[in-house]
Structures are given as structure tokens and as C-alpha cells.
Amino acid sequence: MSPLYVVGAGPGDPKLLTLKALELLQEADVVAYGDLVPEDIVALAKGAARVRIGQRREEHERAVEALIEEAREKRVVVLKNGDPTIFGRGLEICRKAEARGVPCEVVPGVSSFTAAAALHRIELTDGKELRHVALLAYPHFGPDVVSNIRADTLVIFMMGNKLVEVANALRETCPSGEVYICINVSRGGSCRRATIEELPSYAGQRPALIIVRRCWRPDPAK
């Protein structure tokens, strides 16, 4: 039985796929993918049947169960936007498959946050003032979480639908942080400098990545 492969599709640009991902797509009998994986990447699996996976948890779980069963006979590739281990549930799929006796492998990919940093020239760390990076995702995020994490740079992975909450959390915990909102980073999209107040106006543009540099708390002594 060939393994079920959970494969990082990278940030969107097909050239940012790994050689391994391309090879697995070309050999696949079935390719499964969510909304965020672009059509021209799915199309690289030329001979494969296509399965679109819904966003909602129940849809996702039903689709994964069916794919695990198919993997007993066919070469199945599940494409995950970015890297499957950064908020991607990639290992969860493999745990389920293996519990049913289906071997499974996760293939890492280029994450959208490093693509945003590289392509839009946002230094996440500089070896001086910016010493560390914290990665957060909705829904596991709120003012309490942001105020507990004291990293110089924050990266927030989200769907663009909780921007009011993000703005509130940032206003409280790093009001003078340098905020960027990134959309479609490797497909002609952008990372725009925004004020905290402007963030909610980007609602609905998904997926979004918010990068905040110099997320420092106001000095209580002042």
C-alpha cells in the first residue's frame, strides 16, 4: 500500500512547490485540496481525480475519512496551503490514517509567512531589536493570548473575519507596533502597512496574514 501523502502546497506560486510535492502530484491517482490551494497547482496532478475539501470541521472530517479509505487502493495526495504543520492539521490526518492501518507521510512546504517576509521584504528578525517571532492563529487568539506572548514580532494567520478582535488585541498590547496586512502573498498580492485602526476595513479579504513588528508593550514607568 502506498502511503497517504499530506503535502504542503506552499504559499500559492506553483514555482514555490517542492520537487517532492511536484513528483507526488504527477504520480497521484486522487488529489484532495481546500479552497486556498490555487487551481494551477491542483492541475499539476494531471491524471488524478479531484476532491474538494470543505472548510467546516464536519466536512473536513468526512472528506478525510473517505480519502483514508481510498488510499488503501490508490495513490492519494492531500494538498494543504502553505506548510501542513503550521496550524494545518497535517499530522492529525496521518494519525487518523495510521490508526486505520493506512501508512501516511507529511511533506513540509514553504509557509506563507516566510514567503510574505521574503517577497515583500518584511524582516521578521534582525538580530538586534527583533529577536523572536511568535506564530498565532484564529481562533486560538485573543487579547489575553496576545498580551501574554511577548515576542518582538507577531505573525497572525487568519481568515480575514476577526479583524475587529485583532485590532482590539493589538491596541491593548502593542499600540505602536508596525502592522502589515498580507493578502495572496505569492500570487501578485501585497503586504500593506496599515494602522491598527485600519485593520477592520480589510475584512473579507482572505486568507490574510498579519505581521506586527516591534510589538512592545507601553512602558508602565512612563
Next chain:
Amino acid sequence: MSPLYVVGAGPGDPKLLTLKALELLQEADVVAYGDLVPEDIVALAKGAARVRIGQRREEHERAVEALIEEAREKRVVVLKNGDPTIFGRGLEICRKAEARGVPCEVVPGVSSFTAAAALHRIELTDGKELRHVALLAYPHFGPDVVSNIRADTLVIFMMGNKLVEVANALRETCPSGEVYICINVSRGGSCRRATIEELPSYAGQRPALIIVRRCWRPDPAK
């Protein structure tokens, strides 16, 4: 003038290079690389002259200056282990090049920490107890930094030469964290579960990546 390219070489396995990286290597006149980039990746730049870049800051800076000058006439690729924007000074090289009128691009790559998570099955986040990840690197790291960053999962990028300090910091701030030490993750290496006390015994095995899950402070009420 073609741009100077600063390219993520990924975690070590040549199959985890991006299609873009392979293409740039195949077209390169000059390929520059540090100690951590494996020989079989450098060898993909078949026609290229090779430049080995030293680890020390002065050597690195001298080499970068020479490469920027060469990029005026030749296609130069600078390979960076993993992704060039995660503690990789990738954007710093481009800033210097552009300051001298040489165009420059950074090509993201698969980072070694997501490769460790994918290949060695270490869930960085689980959507429940593990809600966020913090990325740290030596030398910008110490007990004070670790105790300030309250992320559920910590990833420490390092050279394997400060393990006593790491152990001290972890003992103070998350004594019951699940610690893994990862070496050569995509080239037959391993991520081993270790106790905090065992960490110093791995000294000298570089590069090392330390992943700590459930880095929670002891509850002061108890």
C-alpha cells in the same frame, strides 16, 4: 543586470528544494553557500563557480560584498540553509546589494522547523492545548527571554554550542515541557525526546533545533 538571488536551500533533502530554487541553481554562474548547505544541493548548480561562505560575521560580510560586485556581471545565487528570512539575514544581503545598485530577490524555502515537525511527527500546534509557537535563536536568547515569551511551543534554532544555557533557561521557565532535540532532520537525522538534564550531552552536534511542547510555567498557586 540579473538580480542577486538569496535562495532558501530548505532543510537539507534536495527533494525539499523549491522548483524555483532548482531553476535558479541550474542557471547560476556563481553559487555561494555556508557550511550547513549539503554538497548534493550545491552540486545542482552544475556550471557554476563555487564560493564557500564562512560562519564568522567578518568572513560573511567580506564574502557578501564580493558577491554583490560579481552580481553586476554574473548570475549569482546565495544559498541559505532552510528559509532565508528566519534568522537567516537574507533581507540584509538584499538591502546591501540594492544600496549599491544591484537588484536582489529573496526566494523563500522550507524551514527546518516545519521539516522537523512533518518528518518526525512533532505537532507544533494542535488547536487545543498548543495554541502558538515562538521561534528563537541564539544568541538572542536567555532565561529572561524564554520566561517572557509565553508560547505553548518553543522552537530554538541553534548551533549546539550553548546547550547548558538552554537547559538552564528551560529548567527555570518550563521544567515539565516535552523537549525534543533535532539534528539533520531531513537527511536521515532524528528528533529525540530528551530530558532537560540530558540536553548538554548533545553539545557539538550541529546544527540543532530544540522543540519544547507544553512550555508552561509552574502554577505559582501550587
